Amino acid sequence: MSNEEFTLAQAMKLLYEQEVASAPERHALEGPECLRLPRFARGAIEQWTEAEREHVRTCPTGYCQRMLALSWRGEHPPLAHLSQYARGEYPYPKAMQFHLEHDRCGRCRVVVRVLETLRTVAATVAVVYGEGLLRQPEEAAAFAEPRAPVYLCQTSADGKLIVTVVETDPPEHELKVYVEAPGCGEGGGRVRVTLAGESATLERELELEKTEFGWEAEASFGKFEEAVARLGEDWVVVAVFREPEG
Amino acid sequence: MPNGQQVSDDQLILGYYACHDNAFEELNRRYRGQLYGSFLGLSGDPSVADDLTQETLLKVVNTKNSRQGRYQRGRGAFNRWLYRIALNVWRDHLRRQKRQPPQQPMPDEGATEEERRESRAAPEVPDPRAGPGAIARVHGFLNALKACLMRLTALQREAFIRIYWLDQTAREAADEMGTNENAVWQLIHRALPELRDCLKQRGYTTRQGIDEDALRGAMANSVDEAIRLAGNVTFVRTNQMGGEQP
Numbered sequence: 001m002s003n004e005e006f007t008l009a010q011a012m013k014l015l016y017e018q019e020v021a022s023a024p025e026r027h028a029l030e031g032p033e034c035l036r037l038p039r040f041a042r043g044a045i046e047q048w049t050e051a052e053r054e055h056v057r058t059c060p061t062g063y064c065q066r067m068l069a070l071s072w073r074g075e076h077p078p079l080a081h082l083s084q085y086a087r088g089e090y091p092y093p094k095a096m097q098f099h100l101e102h103d104r105c106g107r108c109r110v111v112v113r114v115l116e117t118l119r120t121v122a123a124t125v126a127v128v129y130g131e132g133l134l135r136q137p138e139e140a141a142a143f144a145e146p147r148a149p150v151y152l153c154q155t156s157a158d159g160k161l162i163v164t165v166v167e168t169d170p171p172e173h174e175l176k177v178y179v180e181a182p183g184c185g186e187g188g189g190r191v192r193v194t195l196a197g198e199s200a201t202l203e204r205e206l207e208l209e210k211t212e213f214g215w216e217a218e219a220s221f222g223k224f225e226e227a228v229a230r231l232g233e234d235w236v237v238v239a240v241f242r243e244p245e246g
Numbered sequence: 247m248p249n250g251q252q253v254s255d256d257q258l259i260l261g262y263y264a265c266h267d268n269a270f271e272e273l274n275r276r277y278r279g280q281l282y283g284s285f286l287g288l289s290g291d292p293s294v295a296d297d298l299t300q301e302t303l304l305k306v307v308n309t310k311n312s313r314q315g316r317y318q319r320g321r322g323a324f325n326r327w328l329y330r331i332a333l334n335v336w337r338d339h340l341r342r343q344k345r346q347p348p349q350q351p352m353p354d355e356g357a358t359e360e361e362r363r364e365s366r367a368a369p370e371v372p373d374p375r376a377g378p379g380a381i382a383r384v385h386g387f388l389n390a391l392k393a394c395l396m397r398l399t400a401l402q403r404e405a406f407i408r409i410y411w412l413d414q415t416a417r418e419a420a421d422e423m424g425t426n427e428n429a430v431w432q433l434i435h436r437a438l439p440e441l442r443d444c445l446k447q448r449g450y451t452t453r454q455g456i457d458e459d460a461l462r463g464a465m466a467n468s469v470d471e472a473i474r475l476a477g478n479v480t481f482v483r484t485n486q487m488g489g490e491q492p
Binding site: 020021028066070074104106 | 299
């Protein structure tokens with residue numbers, strides 16, 4: 001190390017000490033009544049007391065809703081929260097706005113957009129989460145177990161729509177989505193399938209066809225690796241079933 | 247927990263996992279300054295540093311319910327584990343910045359290299375303690391160094407901070423940055439002349455400008471100590487024409 005590098009290294013250390021010394025004791029927005037960080041842990045939020053919920057709703061500085069939004073980074077808010085927000089009923093809207101607008105979460109923006117359209121249209125929705133499925137574990141990848149092929153299935157709350165997301169075998173190795181509509185009337189219907197990722201959105205409008213098993217449709221989203229590379233690590237599949245008009 | 251002696255970080259995090267939230271508060275107290283200082287060095291923005299510090303601490307909070315992500319004794323020091331989380335948070339932050347819409351361009355987009363460098367430069371806020379004399383010279387120099395660091399690329403800055411602030415080995419830094427040791431040193435060695443030129447432009451030389459002994463003495467203590475010692479630090483401030491003034 002040259003003298004100059006050594007001197008700069010020393011100066012860097014001094015600068016670091018200065019930056020550390022300049023650290024405030026708490027977040028700039030945090031007030032004495034605000035919830036402590038462990039209260040924003042996964043699982044703890046659902047157990048907030050009424051007093052805690054009320055504080056977060058009305059937190060004068062906005063700190064608590066900011067922390068709620070920060071807790072979603074890399075995790076995403078649950079679908080029930082997005083759904084409430086899309087209906088205008090979410091009690092912590094500033095947190096959601098921070099996630100959607102400031103953090104610009106592409107995946108949640110698409111989900112909210114799809115859910116908002118459902119406010120005016122009678123439809124059935126099923127959502128499949130692809131979060132973290134392809135994320136490498138913390139251990140060195142070389143020692144990790146081979147990943148199981150993706151196979152996810154979800155039924156809508158009313159049972160009228162079943163969505164299955166499949167990573168097919170080689171050599172095709174595609175990302176395919178199958179939909180079944182057990183509740184579909186004789187008129188058939190259409191299902192819009194949206195794959196919303198952090199970096200891209202892929203959509204298909206599917207016409208249900210009657211088979212010996214009922215009303216079904218399927219769509220390929222191309223080669224699995226390519227589709228997932230476009231979507232990013234976290235993605236979600238939203239399927240919306242609409243009966244034909246009239 | 248032992249009385250009358252410092253409780254170790256390991257004991258605290260394990261205490262938190264055993265549902266003692268106060269143990270987390272102590273960890274928060276111990277590390278938030280270092281986290282904040284690191285994020286301030288990386289981002290140059292106090293509000294970003296504030297949020298990323300909280301986000302890191304939230305991630306620690308969430309490891310309580312995560313089998314894979316939990317801190318485990320015997321697999322490296324707690325502070326290394328914490329900084330790995332922090333630097334992942336920083337990388338997520340950079341990824342989020344790339345998602346910003348074109349109407350709010352990030353400093354790195356659509357600008358010339360010179361503009362990019364200028365935009366990264368942290369504003370030189372006058373230090374309230376600054377005045378005529380040695381203290382002002384120390385703070386002036388550190389502010390200049392800080393501003394010059396912000397003119398480096400995000401990767402160069404990260405390499406500097408890992409090596410000089412967080413005392414990582416080049417191997418550790420390389421592993422976590424997904425590169426090799428040579429690449430880390432290259433980042434640093436390519437940044438050094440840029441730092442030197444930047445400091446020179448601001449009127450500070452590095453080779454003759456810092457009394458290394460005094461700086462080393464300051465290093466061993468604290469910023470306040472450095473200020474006290476500043477009378478012995480012989481920064482040489484050069485004028486803009488390149489001449490030197492004592």
